[in-house]
Amino acid sequence: MNRLTWSYFAAPQRFYRLAGQAVPWCAAVAIVLTLYGLFIGLGVAPTDFQQGDSYRIIFIHVPAAWTAMVLYVAMAFWAAVGLIFNARLAAMLAQAIAPTGALMAFLALWTGALWGKPTWGTWWVWDARLTSTLILLFLYIGYMSLRAAIDDERRADRASAVLAIVGVVNVPIIYFSVKWWNTLHQGASVSLTKAPAMAAIMLQGMLIMSLALWAYCFAAVFVRVRLVILERERGAAWTREHLARPQPA
Amino acid sequence: MKLYWASWPDFFAMGGYGLYVWGSFGVAVLVIAAELWSLRQRRKALHSEIEEP
Numbered sequence: 001m002n003r004l005t006w007s008y009f010a011a012p013q014r015f016y017r018l019a020g021q022a023v024p025w026c027a028a029v030a031i032v033l034t035l036y037g038l039f040i041g042l043g044v045a046p047t048d049f050q051q052g053d054s055y056r057i058i059f060i061h062v063p064a065a066w067t068a069m070v071l072y073v074a075m076a077f078w079a080a081v082g083l084i085f086n087a088r089l090a091a092m093l094a095q096a097i098a099p100t101g102a103l104m105a106f107l108a109l110w111t112g113a114l115w116g117k118p119t120w121g122t123w124w125v126w127d128a129r130l131t132s133t134l135i136l137l138f139l140y141i142g143y144m145s146l147r148a149a150i151d152d153e154r155r156a157d158r159a160s161a162v163l164a165i166v167g168v169v170n171v172p173i174i175y176f177s178v179k180w181w182n183t184l185h186q187g188a189s190v191s192l193t194k195a196p197a198m199a200a201i202m203l204q205g206m207l208i209m210s211l212a213l214w215a216y217c218f219a220a221v222f223v224r225v226r227l228v229i230l231e232r233e234r235g236a237a238w239t240r241e242h243l244a245r246p247q248p249a
Numbered sequence: 250m251k252l253y254w255a256s257w258p259d260f261f262a263m264g265g266y267g268l269y270v271w272g273s274f275g276v277a278v279l280v281i282a283a284e285l286w287s288l289r290q291r292r293k294a295l296h297s298e299i300e301e302p
Contacts, residue, residue: 042260042274044250053264057273064277103280111273118269216281223288230295243296 010089012229013238019222026219033212041205048202057115058202062189063210065108067217068136069171071101075143076168079161091157092232094164095147096225100217102140108133120184128177129185132170139167153232 009015041059048055075097082091112130113123124130143160150156173180178187190196196203233239254260263270 038274040250042270043252043254046253047264052266054266054269056263056266056270060273060277100284103284107277107280110276114269114273118266220284220288224291227288227291227295 010087012089012092012233013236015089016226016229019226023219023222023226026215026222030212030215030219033208033215037205037208037212040201041209045201045205046199051119054115054118055202057111058189059205059209061108061111061115062206063213064104064111065133066210067213068101068104068108068133069174071097071104071217072136072139072164072171073168075101076164079157079164082157083161083165088232089229091161092228093221093225094161095157096221096228098140098144098147099224100220102137102144104213104217105133105137105140109137116184125184127183127185128181129174129183132174132177135170136174139163139170143167 009018037059042056045056047053075094078090078097079094081087082094109130112133116125117123143163146163147156147160150159177183178185189198190203190206198206230239230243234243261267261271
């Protein structure tokens with residue numbers, strides 16, 4: 001029975017339907033939380049006594065950086081599951097996570113540059129936190145390029161999984177870079193071991209925006225994994241039947 | 250909850266950091282819009298390919 005339940009949704013066809021049902025909920029949560037989070041972060045939260053209003057970039061910068069890191073771990077996890085258990089759906093999930101993760105890594109770097117200029121006086125420094133985040137973006141791009149370069153999907157899964165798994169070592173380096181090295185980047189404002197080093201309303205805005213971006217990423221990944229399933233299962237009878245039905249524009 | 254800003258121009262100026270703040274949030278919106286658009290294109294391509302093999 002247990003075996004049956006955990007593997008039930010491992011069939012791409014079943015997961016296709018499950019993901020389809022989850023998309024509208026994730027999207028609705030993302031929209032509501034984004035509006036609320038932006039209202040708090042850009043409207044209600046007071047200015048920062050040191051950084052002025054440039055600090056408001058935190059409400060997109062930190063959520064993007066968090067999701068970029070966590071999505072990488074998720075991608076590597078599913079890639080590993082796909083590699084070890086030879087599970088098709090797990091490999092498809094890893095494939096579907098990569099582009100969204102890359103976009104989040106790009107956003108973290110972009111907003112970081114726009115925050116660095118007014119606070120540090122420079123768009124970019126080769127500092128441990130910034131450099132390791134750039135490597136994260138390159139790992140995402142490398143993963144996607146490697147996948148795209150191999151025609152046989154199953155071989156592409158295996159090769160890119162190895163890259164994803166090796167690259168996961170970079171994630172703790174990003175996280176601890178501000179502790180291990182002297183960096184220009186500030187330390188963690190939020191951690192599990194000590195009280196947050198920011199005002200309650202700012203923290204609230206940041207957490208709401210993080211949840212909002214999470215919900216968005218879930219929606220985007222579910223939409224993409226459905227496309228990946230259709231593309232890769234296009235020979236299957238259920239896929240052809242499904243695609244033959246009229247689609248909403 | 251009380252709004253921090255006294256007026257709309259204040260809000261858009263962001264205390265002189267408007268370029269940086271709006272540059273961040275604006276690009277975030279663009280990036281997300283681009284992702285959604287590309288997903289839509291991918292679905293269209295998939296359907297047209299299946300219909301006219």
